[in-house]
Amino acid sequence: MGQDLKLFEALYQKMNWQAHRQKVIAQNIANADTPGYAPQDVKPLDFKALLGEAEGSRLPMTGLGGLATTSPDHLELSGAKSGKVKPKDQKDVYETAPAGNAVIIEEQLLKANELASDHRMMTNIYEKNLNLLRTALRGSGQ
Amino acid sequence: MDLMQAMEIASKGMRAQGVRMRVISENIANAETTGKNPDELPYRRQLVTFKNLMDRKVGVKHVEVDDIVTDDSDFRMKYDPEHPAADERGYIRLPNVNALVEMMDMREAQRTYEANLGVISMTRSMLNRAIDLLRS
Numbered sequence: 001m002g003q004d005l006k007l008f009e010a011l012y013q014k015m016n017w018q019a020h021r022q023k024v025i026a027q028n029i030a031n032a033d034t035p036g037y038a039p040q041d042v043k044p045l046d047f048k049a050l051l052g053e054a055e056g057s058r059l060p061m062t063g064l065g066g067l068a069t070t071s072p073d074h075l076e077l078s079g080a081k082s083g084k085v086k087p088k089d090q091k092d093v094y095e096t097a098p099a100g101n102a103v104i105i106e107e108q109l110l111k112a113n114e115l116a117s118d119h120r121m122m123t124n125i126y127e128k129n130l131n132l133l134r135t136a137l138r139g140s141g142q
Numbered sequence: 143m144d145l146m147q148a149m150e151i152a153s154k155g156m157r158a159q160g161v162r163m164r165v166i167s168e169n170i171a172n173a174e175t176t177g178k179n180p181d182e183l184p185y186r187r188q189l190v191t192f193k194n195l196m197d198r199k200v201g202v203k204h205v206e207v208d209d210i211v212t213d214d215s216d217f218r219m220k221y222d223p224e225h226p227a228a229d230e231r232g233y234i235r236l237p238n239v240n241a242l243v244e245m246m247d248m249r250e251a252q253r254t255y256e257a258n259l260g261v262i263s264m265t266r267s268m269l270n271r272a273i274d275l276l277r278s
Binding site (some may be wrong): 015016018020023025027029031032035108109112115116123126130 | 143144145147148149151152154155158159162191192193194202203204205250251253254257258260261264265267268271272274275
């Protein structure tokens with residue numbers, strides 16, 4: 001039971017991260033013609049590790065690699081749990097225009113598309129999990 | 143919220159391309175605008191420059207039109223002695239607008255505009271999916 005709720009927490013983290021990445025991609029595309037602009041991206045989120053932490057081990061949820069809080073007196077590292085990953089300049093770019101701009105719209109749109117389908121999957125899992133809980137609560141009598 | 147900010151950024155990008163489109167249309171419309179007499183200069187081509195700017199209110203960096211500058215390249219010359227703006231050799235000065243270059247610029251602006259539009263519709267569908275979770 002508790003595991004299911006932790007799955008929700010992991011899904012929440014992942015969707016939060018996806019929203020953040022979508023923002024970064026939107027910024028890249030908006031600056032597709034800005035001289036000297038280098039495209040940015042965020043570090044990929046290890047959902048497996050997130051889920052592993054959530055389900056298997058006895059360790060408490062640490063979110064995005066933040067500090068574990070084992071006592072209510074512990075201070076939470078700001079930003080560690082809210083999915084705020086700092087965007088970094090993208091490492092490998094296809095090409096750089098003479099004006100110093102390295103944004104390829106097709107590449108960015110591909111990323112956005114991938115992100116959208118990933119997000120669809122996350123919302124589907126969320127829904128299914130919710131239905132699972134609901135079925136358990138209803139019992140056999142419907 | 144990140145998704146709303148993504149929409150905001152994309153809309154700012156569209157607005158910047160809109161300004162660019164306006165300047166391009168100005169250039170094309172004035173492609174043949176000459177002076178009234180030999181001393182008067184014809185229309186000068188204009189260019190838009192962009193920059194990435196931090197918006198403290200929304201807390202995001204978005205694209206903004208930096209400045210609209212004039213293109214200082216040479217004017218085109220054409221032999222037309224009948225024209226009121228012709229000099230003593232019979233040449234008139236025409237604007238330094240090249241329709242082909244403007245067309246290419248226009249295509250680029252259109253492409254970026256469409257990409258921003260794509261981001262908005264994609265972000266909107268993501269938001270809708272998240273909202274739909276409440277419904278189930």
